[in-house]
Amino acid sequence: EIDTLNEKYQAQASIEARWIIPFDELFEILPPNDQNSLNQGKSVSLIKYADNHWYPQLFIENAVGDLKEQIRYTAKKISEDQACICEHRDIKGAFWEKLELYHFPSDIQELTISIGSMLYNDRVILIPDPFYHSGVNREAFVDQQEWLLYEHVDAEQRFVKEYFNSISDDKNVQSSLNEGRKRSIVSVSCHAGQSTINYK
Template sequence: MHSTKQSTSFSESINRKVNDVIKPPITSSRRATTIGNIARGSSAVNNLSCNIRSVTTSAMMTSSASHPRFQIQRSPNEINTNISNGLPSVKPPREVTIRVKFIRLGEVITLQEKFFAEIVIEARWLYDRTAASWNPNLYVKNAIGDIKQEITSELVDTLDEPIYLDDSTHDVIYVWEIRKVVGTFWEKLELNSFPVDVQQLSLQIVTKCPTDECILVENRFQPSMVNREAFLAQQEWFLYEHIETRSTITTEDFSFRPIRQSTYLVTCYVARRPGYFYWNVYLLIFLITVIALTVYGVAPELPQSRLQITCTLLLTSIMFRWSVSRLLPPVSYLTLLDKYTLISLVFISLNSIWHSIIGYLIRTMNVSKSIDNYVLALFTIFFFLYHIIMAISLCQALHHRHLMLENDRKYASKLAGMFETFAQGHHAVQRFKDRQNSSSASLFL
């Protein structure tokens, strides 16, 4: 009997272990329980939200139905109006009119590409009582070093008469700012047609405000002007009367966020007086090149004498070219004067090479001396041919000055139309014609 009970208990223990193995693990049962609880919780939440939504909808419908304007249907235009009224209003940028006066122009330094000027910048904008201290903060971008500035401002009306804030009779009030600037300014010079070049002297007036706040425009009622009587470099340059203006937008990248700024460009024009270079450069190089042709008067049996003369002329031309190149900045292109001097150097060098060749041929091969005459004729034709080409190029460069004088005439007529009386305008045009006739000779010669 004892053995039977032991076997029964042993079999029961084995059955319990088997059942424990067949049962799912504790983690699975816990996960199933958790998922069931979440499902029951989410269904309860959904039922609760549906109940709340239904109650809220019914309450809104009840309150709207009880409202007296419930039956009024809203039009799409009314909806768009309400939407637009909700957006913030954007103010347009302020327009600042600019007028520039070149009071005095000083020396134009070609080698350093800069010029000295004394200018007056007149800025005008509408006065806003809500932003009385607003200012465009103008400055000249191409100024070099420290410049002197004097700034004054006042409130004026449409007739430029000064007014006061307590005067309520004026509906339109302007802020008139006068900025006097004295200093040196940088300008990139175009020297392709040197020494008959026409240069532009520009001022880049920039505001520190972004374009969505301020833009610079031209003053159409009072155009910019230049004082030709106070031009200090009249012996070297000819100053034109017309002024060109242009408004553009530049980007200031030297900040964390690039700012687009309004820029106002004012340009006056000067033409170099080429008379000095005609007599001291072109004429001397022409004489040196002509002397290279006279070397053929020496017998070809004496190449040492010919080479001595031509090498002396070649060294003289090289030294002369270096002295002229010191007047210009080291540009990467050739000017008209550079082309003429280089062709002259090549011409003298080719003559030197031929003198050494003809001496060798006569001494070793007994070549006839008549071939030297044919070569002389060939070099003479080449000499006159390249001089004609250079003269045509010079005339084409001078033609640009005729166009600039025509722009001066149009600008004088424009200014004459702004005078109050016909007599004042006629006098201004006649004064311009007299000055133009007296300065034509010095402009082209």
């Protein structure tokens, strides 16, 4: 649902983030049944994985208010010495978007969800997945009478730099701190155009 007056829209999305870890590191924490499944090339569920293991600490940059979120983790063996961890995140809520209404009724609006990490780029860099492409479910779009949702989806990476003020008298330290640290952001966007209705 698109709210042009308040520059936000309601949506539900499924987000997957993947990273590689040593296979032995994963194998030793699994029960025997999951170890067998993993060796057979099957995915296994990881219960409370984020409680004791590294994960990318993702957040939604343009969320408006509190989101409803469900997060779970799975793993799959991808080689003799590597396993892939996948974070599955289902979200539902409102998202801010700068909506353009300069050419009504033929405006094309970009609808974006931007995913960031609480960790800086020296610990994690988010990139669009080159093997798993994003998509939209046009059948579930509730504003179909007013808007036309396009199938094409874009994904792009950017960095946000943060600056810190130093209280040190050392100019070299202050200069170094003022360079700032960066967080990586991946923005996934689709587009919607207002439907044109002809009356006779």
